[in-house]
Amino acid sequence: MSESTPSAALPATVIIVNFNSGARLARCLDCLDRQTVADFEVVVVDNASADASLAEAGLAPEAAGRRNVRLIEAGRNAGFAAANNMAAETARGELLAFLNPDAYPEPGWLAELLKAAERYPGADAFGSRQLDAADPARLDGEGDVCSVFGIAYRGGFGHAAKSAPANGECFAPCAAAALVRRRVFLDLGGFDERFFCYSEDVDFGFRLRNAGGRAVQVNSAVVLHEGSGLTGRHSEFTVYHGQRNRIWMFYKNMPAGLYWATAPLRLTADLALFLKAAAAGKGGAYLRAMHAGYGGLGAFREDRRKIAALRRKSGAAIAAALCWSPLKLLRREADLRPLDDPSAANER
Structure with missing residues (x-):
């Protein structure tokens, strides 16, 4: 070094x-x-x-x-x-x-x-x-x-x-x-x-x-x-922070039209994940995460406004970058996109 x-x-x-x-x-x-x-x-x-x-x-x-x-x-x-x-x-x-x-x-x-x-x-x-x-x-x-x-x-x-x-x-x-x-x-x-x-x-x-x-x-x-070698992949700490934070992350960053149009898909996933957590004995941590996640969205409203004001990508471009396949999600498949012009300057 x-x-x-x-x-x-x-x-x-x-x-x-x-x-x-x-x-x-x-x-x-x-x-x-x-x-x-x-x-x-x-x-x-x-x-x-x-x-x-x-x-x-x-x-x-x-x-x-x-x-x-x-x-x-x-x-x-x-x-x-x-x-x-x-x-x-x-x-x-x-x-x-x-x-x-x-x-x-x-x-x-x-x-x-x-x-x-x-x-x-x-x-x-x-x-x-x-x-x-x-x-x-x-x-x-x-x-x-x-x-x-x-x-x-x-x-x-x-x-x-x-x-x-x-x-x-x-x-x-x-x-x-x-x-x-x-x-x-x-x-x-x-x-x-x-x-x-x-x-x-x-x-x-x-x-x-x-x-x-x-x-x-x-x-x-x-x-x-190792992957969660310190916190434990299925610990209550991991369940709570992981589930809470994904709710915050989507609300904070998603364009408004796309966020509300896809809300039913996220709510369906919320229910499926709760059943999985409950079966593993982590239902309480999951419910606490849902309460903190959805209950804490108000703290991110100003972030949403700032991100929207500076956004250089269209809603369609953001939608295209997301994974829409439930099979890919269930299988945890990779989703790499071709680098058509790797040396191009950023749009920012």
């Missing part, structure tokens, strides 16, 4: 948010030490971890420390969104690489993302190919998909990881391992801190798309990802 002076600009800053990550953080940082590019910095934001993860990673005050890794101590559990925003404000990199502590990049990961950022100057966000850390023969995700049924999901989750497809345009990159141009990230307000965690990356991708931007899935940039 680079040893340039603190005031010098760098091509990239890798940001990791840590909260009781255990040995995962050290493994993640070890993977960054093996990257095939060297000119980048690493910023770890610690959300008041109570475990030994910082010490195991060599970042605790009493430890010898890691060269070229800067630690920001949030002093509280600020959440994924706010912690990433903290680091983005002080980052020296022109590009921000968001990386979860339970995501383990292959040696060429960052180099491939940096090459894509140069190859596609008309794109502002770039996603990684995520393989299941427990079974690398299966996908953890190939770009986030936004379904008209009010559900966003990692495309290809659980599918066999066959040969990587060509790069394509995705609705949004999964922030477990994604690259974003820093200027654009800050101009759009970063991640929405009200979300705390979950769906903040799809919300950012939706805002980017509304503003005329685009996101590219880079399938040569590979990480092994």
Whole structure:
């Protein structure tokens, strides 16, 4: 990693948010030490971890420390969104690489993302190919998909990881391992801190798309990802925040005509998801999420007005970017679109 002076600009800053990550953080940082590019910095934001993860990673005050890794101590559990925003404000990199502590990049990961950022100057966000850390023969995700049924999901989750497809345009990159141009990230307000965690990356991708931007899935940039390795994929925490935030995200970003026209589809999905949560013993968390989600929409009315005023995409273009197939949703299929003109300038 680079040893340039603190005031010098760098091509990239890798940001990791840590909260009781255990040995995962050290493994993640070890993977960054093996990257095939060297000119980048690493910023770890610690959300008041109570475990030994910082010490195991060599970042605790009493430890010898890691060269070229800067630690920001949030002093509280600020959440994924706010912690990433903290680091983005002080980052020296022109590009921000968001990386979860339970995501383990292959040696060429960052180099491939940096090459894509140069190859596609008309794109502002770039996603990684995520393989299941427990079974690398299966996908953890190939770009986030936004379904008209009010559900966003990692495309290809659980599918066999066959040969990587060509790069394509995705609705949004999964922030477990994604690259974003820093200027654009800050101009759009970063991640929405009200979300705390979950769906903040799809919300950012939706805002980017509304503003005329685009996101590219880079399938040569590979990480092994545990996926909810810290919070638990089916925990009440995950159910509550995941379901609440998807309601906020759609209301905040969808054009009015499209939002109300597709309301019956989302309500149908709400009922189906409640039955699934209840069968898993998480019905209470789901109902609390519905109450907080729909009951909290008023806080996003001003956001809707601002996004609508700055929108550079038509309602038809937004509709075309959504996934309308219930079968794709049920199968969690990827939804990458061809890059017809990858070098075109943004519409913004």
